[in-house]
Amino acid sequence: MRLTKIMTTLLSGLPTTLTLLIFSFIFASVIGVCLAWLSLRRNPVAKGLARGYLGLVRGTPPLLMLLLAYYGLPKLFLLVGIDINDWAKLLFGIAGLSIGWSAYLSEAFRSAYLSVDPGQYEAALVVGMDASHAFWRILMPQTLLIALPNVENLLIGLVKATSLVYVIGIMDMYNTATDLSNQNQGVYQLEIFVVLAFIYWLVVLAIEWGFRQIRKDYQYVTV
Amino acid sequence: MLLELKNLKKTFKNNHVLKGIDLAVKEGEVIAIIGPSGSGKTTMLRNINFLETADAGTMTLRQKRIDMAAPTQEQVLWTRRHMAMVFQNYNLFKNKTALENISEGLIFGQNKSKEEAETLASRALDQVDLLDKKDFYPSQLSGGQQQRIGIARATVLNPDIVLFDEPTSALDPELVGTVLRDMKRLAERGQTMIVVTHQMAFARDVADRVIFFADGQIIEQGSADDVFDHPQHERTQRFLSAIAEDY
Numbered sequence: 001m002r003l004t005k006i007m008t009t010l011l012s013g014l015p016t017t018l019t020l021l022i023f024s025f026i027f028a029s030v031i032g033v034c035l036a037w038l039s040l041r042r043n044p045v046a047k048g049l050a051r052g053y054l055g056l057v058r059g060t061p062p063l064l065m066l067l068l069a070y071y072g073l074p075k076l077f078l079l080v081g082i083d084i085n086d087w088a089k090l091l092f093g094i095a096g097l098s099i100g101w102s103a104y105l106s107e108a109f110r111s112a113y114l115s116v117d118p119g120q121y122e123a124a125l126v127v128g129m130d131a132s133h134a135f136w137r138i139l140m141p142q143t144l145l146i147a148l149p150n151v152e153n154l155l156i157g158l159v160k161a162t163s164l165v166y167v168i169g170i171m172d173m174y175n176t177a178t179d180l181s182n183q184n185q186g187v188y189q190l191e192i193f194v195v196l197a198f199i200y201w202l203v204v205l206a207i208e209w210g211f212r213q214i215r216k217d218y219q220y221v222t223v
Numbered sequence: 224m225l226l227e228l229k230n231l232k233k234t235f236k237n238n239h240v241l242k243g244i245d246l247a248v249k250e251g252e253v254i255a256i257i258g259p260s261g262s263g264k265t266t267m268l269r270n271i272n273f274l275e276t277a278d279a280g281t282m283t284l285r286q287k288r289i290d291m292a293a294p295t296q297e298q299v300l301w302t303r304r305h306m307a308m309v310f311q312n313y314n315l316f317k318n319k320t321a322l323e324n325i326s327e328g329l330i331f332g333q334n335k336s337k338e339e340a341e342t343l344a345s346r347a348l349d350q351v352d353l354l355d356k357k358d359f360y361p362s363q364l365s366g367g368q369q370q371r372i373g374i375a376r377a378t379v380l381n382p383d384i385v386l387f388d389e390p391t392s393a394l395d396p397e398l399v400g401t402v403l404r405d406m407k408r409l410a411e412r413g414q415t416m417i418v419v420t421h422q423m424a425f426a427r428d429v430a431d432r433v434i435f436f437a438d439g440q441i442i443e444q445g446s447a448d449d450v451f452d453h454p455q456h457e458r459t460q461r462f463l464s465a466i467a468e469d470y
């Protein structure tokens with residue numbers, strides 16, 4: 001089997017992998033920010049809610065999270081009268097990964113927020129800014145910059161975690177590769193998996209490049 | 224009087240840091256506050272602009288009376304709009320350029336347009352001779368330059384009073400002079416200032432009044448010559464001779 005055949009077959013799974021990656025990352029970030037916000041409240045109920053969610057989610061293996069999302073979410077939604085049984089599998093994949101990564105991202109955001117120098121906030125107040133301007137103009141940008149290395153690592157981890165969606169039968173790049181390997185009775189197995197690894201590696205390289213650009217743009221902002 | 228504090232008290236847990244401070248500041252007056260470490264100098268400044276909330280005390284600023292133990296949010300913002308502060312470790316916004324550091328308060332504290340704020344900020348940078356650094360981030364500036372921008376950031380707001388908390392004590396010795404020079408210029412323009420400092424020469428040269436502060440109280444005050452050359456209290460004498468050994 002020619003290398004180009006392997007390449008084109010595997011690349012046909014790439015859009016699904018990237019869709020999983022991008023949407024899971026966006027949703028996980030949004031949920032993560034909300035969780036971080038909740039866990040930083042003084043209100044013990046808000047705090048407890050966030051802590052409980054974090055504890056449960058962080059203690060669940062990503063593979064299991066996908067299975068729970070796939071089999072559990074429809075039941076959960078049915079309880080409130082919403083039928084999501086016919087949702088595309090991809091959506092369950094995104095849901096499972098988003099829930100899992102939201103917990104990690106929320107911890108990255110929370111710890112970054114806590115390590116912003118409190119003097120920055122005070123300086124904003126004494127020049128007359130109100131708390132919300134101080135947050136959006138000073139604290140938030142610095143929080144994001146501090147969180148950046150952790151976020152990068154988590155995103156790269158998510159690239160690899162997308163391959164777990166084979167458990168719910170999504171044809172992502174990884175599943176496409178195992179399929180191809182099975183079709184050929186495993187004859188070209190090594191070639192197939194080397195090519196697969198190469199493509200994942202390129203995706204990670206692109207992410208690293210992107211983050212390097214961000215770091216370069218903000219190289220003089222030492223938070 | 225521009226500013227009057229009455230019976231300012233502040234306790235952390237059971238540590239009585241400020242034990243009833245009375246202080247009156249005239250328009251244009253430059254007050255230097257000296258005193259040992261831990262005596263509550265920083266805490267006093269932070270209570271004046273409500274970075275901390277006092278346990279008791281009243282403040283009268285421009286005829287407006289404020290209960291320092293229970294200020295309304297409006298009073299807090301109003302007070303901060305009439306005061307500015309220069310921090311010991313500068314606290315320039317790390318994600319903003321020199322110019323943005325100065326214009327930020329004008330735009331978001333005083334609702335000035337971006338254009339007007341930038342014009343004013345450029346002028347303020349020029350006054351501290353750092354206009355050529357306007358697009359630099361704090362990390363690209365020396366401590367002395369950062370502090371002079373800190374001063375510009377405070378004065379551009381046209382405050383009634385500028386509070387300085389040991390503005391030169393984090394600086395390398397060779398940079399102290401440049402910052403003190405900018406502070407002196409400011410004093411000569413008639414800016415009311417309260418300066419916590421260990422720079423005795425500056426206090427002698429610029430301050431209208433020197434206050435010796437210890438154990439959360441004003442122990443003695445007067446002209447620089449009075450306090451430095453003829454201290455009345457044994458506590459002041461001890462402090463001054465300890466300082467003299469250091470320098």
Ligand SMILES: Nc1ncnc2c1ncn2[C@@H]1O[C@H](COP(=O)(O)OP(=O)(O)OP(=O)(O)O)[C@@H](O)[C@H]1O
Nearest residue numbers: 235236238240258259260261262263264265266267
């Ligand atoms: N946020 C705080 N919580 C608890 N204690 C505090 C706090 N801030 C200050 N203190 C205590 O208040 C006392 C006075 O501190 P303060 O910083 O006002 O002293 P200072 O005169 O400015 O000293 P220095 O010359 O070292 O700056 C100290 O005992 C300090 O430990």
Ligand SMILES: [Mg+2]
Nearest residue numbers: 264265266388
């Ligand atoms: Mg202090």
